[in-house]
Amino acid sequence: MEDMINHQLIKTLRQQKAWSQEQLSSIAGVSYRTVQRVERDGRASLETQKAIAAAFEIELEQLRVKEPADTPVSGNVKGATWGYAGILLGFVCAVLAVFLDMSAGGISPTVAGTTLGLLGAVSGLCCAAIGAYSRRNR
Numbered sequence: 001m002e003d004m005i006n007h008q009l010i011k012t013l014r015q016q017k018a019w020s021q022e023q024l025s026s027i028a029g030v031s032y033r034t035v036q037r038v039e040r041d042g043r044a045s046l047e048t049q050k051a052i053a054a055a056f057e058i059e060l061e062q063l064r065v066k067e068p069a070d071t072p073v074s075g076n077v078k079g080a081t082w083g084y085a086g087i088l089l090g091f092v093c094a095v096l097a098v099f100l101d102m103s104a105g106g107i108s109p110t111v112a113g114t115t116l117g118l119l120g121a122v123s124g125l126c127c128a129a130i131g132a133y134s135r136r137n138r
Helices: 007-016 021-028 032-041 046-056 076-103 109-136
Strands: 002-004 043-045
Touching: 007 032, 007 046, 021 032, 021 046, 032 043, 032 046, 043 046, 076 109
Parallel strands: none
Antiparallel strands: 002 043
C-alpha cells in the first residue's frame, strides 16, 4: 500500500543539495522511476519513504502529508465547476429544444430534441472530461 508524502518537500530538498533525480535514486537505493513518481504525485511505499528520509537525513514524519490531498478546496473545485458547467449546458440545450419546437415551424420536435439533447450530452461529457483532467493534473 502506498501512502502520500510531501512531494514538493522532496523536490526542494533534492534541489537544495544540487542532486539530480538519478543521484537521489542512487543514494536512497530506489529506482529512478520511483523518484520521478514520488516527486510527481507523492505516492510512495513505506520502504521508499524510509529510504528517501534516510537519504536526506530527516525523520520520516517530516515527509508525511499533514492533511489529505483531496480536500474540497484543492483540486475538486475545478472538477466540480466543470461538472456544473456541463449540467448548465445540458439544461440550456434542453430549453433550446423546447423553444425551437415551438417557434421554428420547419424543424420537427423529434429532430430538434434529439439534436440538442445530443449536443447537451456531448458538451456535458466534455466538461466532465476536462474536470477529471484538471483534477488529475493539479
